[in-house]
Amino acid sequence: MKDILSQEEIDALLSNVDTQDISANGAANDAQPFDLASRRHIRRESLPGLERLNQRFAEQFRASLSRLLGRPTEIIPQSLQFSSYGAYQHSLYIPSSLSLLRLAGLGGAAMIMADARLIFRLLDMLFGGSGRGSAVDGRDFSVAEQRLIERFSRLLIDDLNAAWSPLLNLQCEVVSREVNPVMAVIAGSADPVLVSRFVVDSEGTGGEFHLVFPMSCLEPVRNTLMRPDLLDRSFSDDPLWRRSIRSAVMDTRVSTHCTLAEKNISLRTLTQMQAGDVIQLGHQNQAVLKAAGMPLYRASLGIINNKLALKLNESL
Numbered sequence: 001m002k003d004i005l006s007q008e009e010i011d012a013l014l015s016n017v018d019t020q021d022i023s024a025n026g027a028a029n030d031a032q033p034f035d036l037a038s039r040r041h042i043r044r045e046s047l048p049g050l051e052r053l054n055q056r057f058a059e060q061f062r063a064s065l066s067r068l069l070g071r072p073t074e075i076i077p078q079s080l081q082f083s084s085y086g087a088y089q090h091s092l093y094i095p096s097s098l099s100l101l102r103l104a105g106l107g108g109a110a111m112i113m114a115d116a117r118l119i120f121r122l123l124d125m126l127f128g129g130s131g132r133g134s135a136v137d138g139r140d141f142s143v144a145e146q147r148l149i150e151r152f153s154r155l156l157i158d159d160l161n162a163a164w165s166p167l168l169n170l171q172c173e174v175v176s177r178e179v180n181p182v183m184a185v186i187a188g189s190a191d192p193v194l195v196s197r198f199v200v201d202s203e204g205t206g207g208e209f210h211l212v213f214p215m216s217c218l219e220p221v222r223n224t225l226m227r228p229d230l231l232d233r234s235f236s237d238d239p240l241w242r243r244s245i246r247s248a249v250m251d252t253r254v255s256t257h258c259t260l261a262e263k264n265i266s267l268r269t270l271t272q273m274q275a276g277d278v279i280q281l282g283h284q285n286q287a288v289l290k291a292a293g294m295p296l297y298r299a300s301l302g303i304i305n306n307k308l309a310l311k312l313n314e315s316l
Contacts, residue, residue, distance in 0.1 A: 047080060047194075049167075049230030050218075054080075054196050054211075057163035061198075064155040069125050071202055071253070078197035086189030088212065095140055095179035099153045100186060104171035105164075108217030109186040111210075112153055116141075118200055118207025123148050131205040140179060149177070160211070167224060187214040194218065258289045258310060260301060286313065 058075040066073045083091075092098075097114035123145055125131035141149065157172050164170040178184040187193055192215040200206035224230065261281040289297040289310060299310040 047225045048228040049225040050194075050196070051077070051080065052228075052230055053163055053167065053225075054198075057160055058198060060159040060163055061156060064159055065152075065200070068151065068155065069122065069202060071125065073200060073202040073206075076199040076201060078199060081195040081197065082215075083193060083195060084189065085187040085191050085193045085214070088193055088195060089181040089184070089189075092181040094181070096181060097141070097149045097152075098178040098181065098184040099149070099174050100176045100178065100184060101157070101172050102175050103217060104173075105169045106217050106220060108214060109175075110172070110214070110217065111184060111186050111212040112156060113210040113212060114149065114152065115207040115209065118209060119145050119149060119152075121205055121207060122152065122200075125202060125205075131202060156209075167221065167230065186212065187216070191216065254291050256289060256291045258287045258299060260287045288316070 054077045058077050062073060062075040065075065092113065093116065095116050097112075097116065097119055099112040099114075101110045101112065103110055119141065121131040126148065153174060157174070161170050161172055194213045194215055196211040196213075198209055198211075200209065218225065263279060263281055265279070286298045286300055287310070288295050289299045289312065295316045297312045297316060298314050299312050302309050302311055
C-alpha cells in the first residue's frame with residue numbers, strides 16, 4: 001500500500017511537535033472547554049413568565065386554603081431556586097411530606113414538598129387550635145396528618161392546573177407519596193432542578209411548601225416561561241381569579257355587635273351602684289347592628305326558643 005505521507009514529511013511533522021512550532025489556520029486561543037456531561041444553567045431572571053404563573057397560583061391557592069382552614073391565610077411566593085436534585089434532597093428533613101407527580105402535559109415528573117411543621121400546624125388550626133405548636137422531630141405522620149396531606153395536595157393540584165391553564169393543560173396528578181427524601185426520585189442526583197418556594201402564613205403561623213421541577217421537564221416551554229408578558233391579561237379580568245377572590249372574601253369572619261341602649265351617668269352614681277340596682281334606659285325600641293364598626297341594620301330585640309334574638313327591620 002502506498003504511504004500517504006513520505007518519510008521526509010513525517011520527519012518534519014515530528015520535528016515541529018518536539019519544538020511545539022505547529023501553526024494552524026484559525027484562532028486556537030479562542031477555543032473554550034466544553035463538558036458534555038454538564039447541563040445548561042438557566043438563571044432565575046430568565047424565567048419571569050414562571051414567576052407570574054407562581055403568583056397566579058398563589059392567589060388561587062390562598063382562597064382554597066383559607067376555605068379549608070376557616071381563617072384568612074396568605075400564600076407568599078419566594079424567589080426561584082436552582083440546584084442539583086441531590087443537593088436539594090440533602091437539604092430536606094425526615095419526615096417531609098413528598099408527593100410525587102406526573103405531569104402529562106409536559107411529559108415529565110415533579111414533586112410537592114410540604115414542611116412537616118406546616119402539616120402539624122395546619123392540622124392544629126383545622127381543629128380550632130392556634131397552630132403555634134412545635135413539631136415532634138423524627139416521628140412519622142399520623143393517620144389524621146396523612147389525610148390532611150391528601151386534602152392539601154388535592155387542593156394544590158387543582159389550583160396548579162388552573163394557574164397553568166393559559167399556557168398548557170398541565171394534567172398534574174399524584175402517583176406516590178414518600179416521607180424520606182432519598183426515596184423520592186424525580187431526577188438524577190446530578191440533574192438540575194428548579195424549586196418554587198411558597199410561605200404559608202395564617203395569623204402569624206405556618207410553614208413552607210415547594211414545587212420542584214426537573215429542568216429537563218420545563219425545557220419544552222422554556223422559551224414561553226422567559227416571556228414577561230405571559231399573563232398580560234389583568235387578574236381582574238380573569239373569571240376564575242375573581243370567583244376565587246369573591247369566595248375567599250365571603251368566607252372571611254367579621255365581628256358583629258348590637259348596642260341595645262346607651263345612657264350617660266355620673267361617676268358618683270357609677271361608684272355607688274350595687275347589685276340589684278335598676279338603670280332606666282328610656283323607650284328606645286330599635287337597636288343598630290354593626291359589622292366591623294359599620295352600621296348595617298336597624299333591629300328589634302326579641303326572644304326565640306328561649307334565646308335572645310334580633311329581628312332585622314331595615315338596612316342602613
